[in-house]
Amino acid sequence: MSTIDLRTVTIKPLRHTFTHVAERIGGDKPATRYQEGTFDIQATHNFHYRPTWDPDHEIFDRARTAIVMKDWYAFRDPRQFYYGTYTAARARQQETAESNFAFVESRGLVSALPEAVRHLALELLLPLRHLEWGGNMNNAQICDYGYGTAISQPHIYKAMDHLGIAQYLTRVGLLLADETALDAAKQQWIADPKWQGLRKYVEDSFVLKDWFELFVAHNLVLDGLLYPLVYERIVDDDITMKGGSAIAMLTLFMTEWYGETAKWVDATIKTAAAESPANAQQLSQWTREYLQRGVRAIQPIARHALGANAEAVLGDIEDQFKSRVAKLGLAL
Amino acid sequence: MDMPVAKKKLGLKERYALMTRGLDWQTTYQPMDKVFPFAKYEGIKIHDWDKWEDPFRLTMDAYWKYQAEKEKKLYAIIDAFAQNNGHLGVTDARYVNTLKLFLNGISPLEYMAHRGFAHVGRAFPGVGTRVACLMQSLDEIRHSQTQIHSMSNYNKYYNGMHSFPKMLQRVWYMSVPRSFFDDAVTAGPFEFMIAVGFSFEYVLTNLLFVPFVSGAAYNGDMGAMTFGFSAQSDEARHMTLGLEVIKFVLEQDPDNLPIVQRWIDKWTWRGYRVLTLVAMMMDYMLPKRVMSWKEAWEVYFEQNGGALFKDLARYGIRPPKWLDQIEFDKDHISHQAWSTLYQYGGASNFHTWMPSDEEMDWLSAKYPNTFDKFYRPRFEHWRDEQKKGNRFYNMTLPMLCQTCQIPMIFTEPGDPTQTCYRESTHKGMKYHFCSDGCKEIFDHEPEKYKQSWLPVHQIYQGNCFNPGVDPTAEGFKPLPVVLDYYGVGFGRDNLDFEGSEDQKNFAAWRGAATTNV
Numbered sequence: 001m002s003t004i005d006l007r008t009v010t011i012k013p014l015r016h017t018f019t020h021v022a023e024r025i026g027g028d029k030p031a032t033r034y035q036e037g038t039f040d041i042q043a044t045h046n047f048h049y050r051p052t053w054d055p056d057h058e059i060f061d062r063a064r065t066a067i068v069m070k071d072w073y074a075f076r077d078p079r080q081f082y083y084g085t086y087t088a089a090r091a092r093q094q095e096t097a098e099s100n101f102a103f104v105e106s107r108g109l110v111s112a113l114p115e116a117v118r119h120l121a122l123e124l125l126l127p128l129r130h131l132e133w134g135g136n137m138n139n140a141q142i143c144d145y146g147y148g149t150a151i152s153q154p155h156i157y158k159a160m161d162h163l164g165i166a167q168y169l170t171r172v173g174l175l176l177a178d179e180t181a182l183d184a185a186k187q188q189w190i191a192d193p194k195w196q197g198l199r200k201y202v203e204d205s206f207v208l209k210d211w212f213e214l215f216v217a218h219n220l221v222l223d224g225l226l227y228p229l230v231y232e233r234i235v236d237d238d239i240t241m242k243g244g245s246a247i248a249m250l251t252l253f254m255t256e257w258y259g260e261t262a263k264w265v266d267a268t269i270k271t272a273a274a275e276s277p278a279n280a281q282q283l284s285q286w287t288r289e290y291l292q293r294g295v296r297a298i299q300p301i302a303r304h305a306l307g308a309n310a311e312a313v314l315g316d317i318e319d320q321f322k323s324r325v326a327k328l329g330l331a332l
Numbered sequence: 333m334d335m336p337v338a339k340k341k342l343g344l345k346e347r348y349a350l351m352t353r354g355l356d357w358q359t360t361y362q363p364m365d366k367v368f369p370f371a372k373y374e375g376i377k378i379h380d381w382d383k384w385e386d387p388f389r390l391t392m393d394a395y396w397k398y399q400a401e402k403e404k405k406l407y408a409i410i411d412a413f414a415q416n417n418g419h420l421g422v423t424d425a426r427y428v429n430t431l432k433l434f435l436n437g438i439s440p441l442e443y444m445a446h447r448g449f450a451h452v453g454r455a456f457p458g459v460g461t462r463v464a465c466l467m468q469s470l471d472e473i474r475h476s477q478t479q480i481h482s483m484s485n486y487n488k489y490y491n492g493m494h495s496f497p498k499m500l501q502r503v504w505y506m507s508v509p510r511s512f513f514d515d516a517v518t519a520g521p522f523e524f525m526i527a528v529g530f531s532f533e534y535v536l537t538n539l540l541f542v543p544f545v546s547g548a549a550y551n552g553d554m555g556a557m558t559f560g561f562s563a564q565s566d567e568a569r570h571m572t573l574g575l576e577v578i579k580f581v582l583e584q585d586p587d588n589l590p591i592v593q594r595w596i597d598k599w600t601w602r603g604y605r606v607l608t609l610v611a612m613m614m615d616y617m618l619p620k621r622v623m624s625w626k627e628a629w630e631v632y633f634e635q636n637g638g639a640l641f642k643d644l645a646r647y648g649i650r651p652p653k654w655l656d657q658i659e660f661d662k663d664h665i666s667h668q669a670w671s672t673l674y675q676y677g678g679a680s681n682f683h684t685w686m687p688s689d690e691e692m693d694w695l696s697a698k699y700p701n702t703f704d705k706f707y708r709p710r711f712e713h714w715r716d717e718q719k720k721g722n723r724f725y726n727m728t729l730p731m732l733c734q735t736c737q738i739p740m741i742f743t744e745p746g747d748p749t750q751t752c753y754r755e756s757t758h759k760g761m762k763y764h765f766c767s768d769g770c771k772e773i774f775d776h777e778p779e780k781y782k783q784s785w786l787p788v789h790q791i792y793q794g795n796c797f798n799p800g801v802d803p804t805a806e807g808f809k810p811l812p813v814v815l816d817y818y819g820v821g822f823g824r825d826n827l828d829f830e831g832s833e834d835q836k837n838f839a840a841w842r843g844a845a846t847t848n849v
Contacts, residue, residue, distance in 0.1 A: 010525055011417065011489070011841045011844065011845075013488035013489055014489060014490075014491070014837075015487065015494060016488060016489065017484070017488075018484070018487060018493075018494055018495065018499055019495045019497065019819065020498065021636055033477075034480055036480055036481065036484055037476075037477035037480055037481060039442050040497045040498075041440060041476065041480075041497060041716075042443065042447070043440070043444070043497070043500070043501055043510075044501070045501055046501045046502065046785045046790075047785065048507070048510070048511045048515065048783060048784050048785045049513040049515060049516055049518045049780050049783045049784070050518060051513055051517070051518045051784065052518055052519060052520060052780065053369075053370045053373070053518075053520060059514060059517055059518060062761075079338055083399075083403070083470070083473055083474040083477050083478070084403040084407060084478075084481075087396055087399045087400040088400050088403065089401055090392075090396040090400070090403070091396045091397050091399075091400030091401075093396075094392075094396050094397055097393065098393070098468070102849040129355055130356075130357055132355075132357060132458075133355035136466070137454060140450050140453050140462075140466055140469075141454045141599075142471070143447070143450040143452040144447065144450045144454055149443070150511055152447070153473065156446070156466070156470055156473060157452055159393075159450075159466060160392055160467070161392075161464065162767075163392050163466070164392030164393060164396070164462065165392050166355055166389075167351045167352075168391065168393075170351050171351075171516055174342075174350065179350060181727065182350060182352075184582060186354060186357065190357055190360075199361065200361040202360045202365070203360070203361040203362045204361060204362060206359065206362055206366075206367045207362050207366050207367060209777050212742065215748075216837075237636045244497075245416040276794070295848075311707075317367075330816060
């Protein structure tokens with residue numbers, strides 16, 4: 001089939017993109033919206049005043065982390081998220097989540113859940129609302145202190161993702177039980193011994209000063225242990241096998257979100273580690289330290305949910321995590 | 333099997349509360365004061381964060397859905413605008429200079445607002461407050477990017493927009509809007525909220541938003557108009573947040589009142605000074621005018637703002653200081669600013685021009701008491717000189733105000749023939765100001781404002797040259813090397829509109845698009 005070109009008036013542009021973008025993409029050629037909306041948007045010099053809340057630093061300051069980069073725009077989000085692509089991606093996912101919630105509700109699948117499964121799901125998922133709130137805080141903190149839009153931008157998206165996940169977990173709670181279950185879960189989060197390791201891990205992360213260390217502690221290690229444990233091994237495998245596939249439908253957002261987000265986390269670690277042996281060493285050291293603490297923190301949850309099988313599953317998760325970070329250039 | 337029991341339906345407010353409230357907890361492994369280290373140092377007392385009324389009850393799933401729909405529509409229009417050479421539909425190419433002001437001076441500051449709201453969102457211990465601030469942080473990166481993407485097409489065909497991040501950080505007059513945001517983000521979280529959330533987003537936003545977006549609409553710029561309209565529902569949320577924060581803080585403790593009042597005084601004045609650039613844009617740069625600066629001030633500040641401050645009086649808040657001076661100045665500042673940018677047209681990143689006869693008549697009608705008496709003679713003189721080939725470029729650098737960083741162009745309250753100068757001495761150094769407002773702001777926090785990166789001082793200190801420049805070399809000319817540092821192409825990005833590449837290209841392209849030659 002032949003095509004006919006529609007005639008439009010053609011005028012020759014003076015340039016194809018902004019100068020600072022052209023410098024980063026190897027010359028004056030059409031740039032993507034991710035590139036134009038990201039490159040060099042954060043101010044870097046000639047700041048007017050130092051923060052009254054942190055007079056030792058500039059407003060944006062490379063010295064807020066031990067990680068050193070020659071160019072902080074070496075980082076790329078493999079998802080190419082700027083606001084438009086980010087909201088489009090999440091809008092699609094929330095549509096699926098919405099129809100899953102509607103399906104579970106309209107088919108009465110909750111009342112079909114075995115009581116033990118319903119109980120376990122509530123016990124396991126609802127205290128995580130608070131952990132997700134911690135994820136919101138920590139990612140807001142990284143967005144605040146991070147250097148360069150390429151790395152700070154994805155953190156506001158991730159901060160809001162954690163809030164969104166906390167809200168999905170709330171809906172699961174309201175669907176499987178009622179408001180009182182939310183209060184009970186908060187009590188567990190605060191006082192139940194099996195949650196204290198995780199709560200301490202998160203509270204300790206709230207006071208970290210180095211934002212890249214915080215990235216390792218929360219986004220690489222904590223997410224990297226907890227999501228595989230909770231959503232893949234407990235919900236998708238164990239709970240589903242025991243007749244709780246409705247729970248897996250209600251948490252599909254989390255499973256997919258983790259798969260997507262981990263790719264960006266990996267790309268970030270890989271870029272920072274490849275920059276210099278010093279970076280790789282620092283990242284490895286942090287990862288080692290937080291991995292040890294993280295595994296200890298999730299142990300009681302795994303044991304509670306998986307019983308005798310817990311040690312084997314935890315061993316798997318730890319091994320998978322280690323081989324994942326080895327591919328990124330870290331030596332544990 | 334149990335019969336499914338129909339659940340009690342939760343109301344919207346109740347449901348939203350469950351979705352946010354209670355997510356937080358009192359930390360015990362780390363002290364709360366360490367987790368939230370900036371919550372108290374400004375002296376603001378908050379007793380119960382749960383008294384915060386959520387200004388908009390938007391869960392994340394709903395947010396994603398609505399915002400994605402808005403983005404889809406907006407980008408469809410941006411694409412169509414680019415494909416159809418929509419830029420050739422604007423009134424005339426002078427209009428594009430308003431977009432240069434906007435992209436260089438505002439879009440990167442939307443980004444600063446994004447980072448600032450991320451900071452305060454993290455800093456506030458209250459859940460409702462945090463969620464509202466972080467949602468605004470997310471909106472602000474949207475605004476920055478949709479503006480960059482809309483104006484990206486203009487950058488392909490017009491000069492002065494190609495290096496906007498560098499220009500914001502270096503070009504002299506850009507330090508006016510930039511220092512405003514640097515000032516806000518370096519303040520504590522509560523002051524940031526009064527500065528940006530209340531003073532800027534609530535009290536002054538219409539004076540920025542309406543002139544630019546209506547200006548775009550009046551001048552046939554569908555591209556810029558659309559991002560403006562698309563941002564409107566976000567802005568409505570931000571205004572509600574700005575108002576909520578002030579009411580919340582004032583209701584929490586009577587000791588907060590004097591602190592908040594001082595911030596309102598300061599930030600209204602700081603914001604008003606930044607709006608000088610908007611005043612100039614409205615009265616001189618839009619080929620098709622929307623309304624005069626004076627009219628805009630009367631409608632959006634005196635009337636709307638007046639009602640607001642009447643409402644806040646029950647908390648003990650009085651209207652901001654220095655309103656009498658603003659009232660007097662509204663007949664002057666746009667003309668004073670345009671005179672300045674016209675003179676320094678060799679050192680800026682957009683084109684300037686003298687108004688036509690018809691435009692001068694419009695100015696006379698809008699400013700019957702001042703334009704003909706104080707400004708028309710000067711402008712006609714400059715226009716005559718330009719016709720004779722003596723287009724006036726001022727080659728000496730002006731003294732800047734230490735606080736607002738505008739050159740000392742404003743006149744004494746009550747006497748438009750006398751330039752207004754104020755000064756303070758701090759630790760043996762003299763500092764200069766354009767007004768009582770700017771002086772008082774400095775005097776209250778000299779350790780902060782003595783840090784100002786004043787572009788003129790910096791040029792004289794040799795800090796505005798690229799590496800390798802030798803200012804001691806024989807025949808050294810500072811202007812070209814400073815422009816080099818600014819990223820401004822001399823004669824292409826600046827000087828008079830008359831004879832500019834923008835003017836010639838627009839005429840040729842529009843000719844090609846609308847005639848058969």
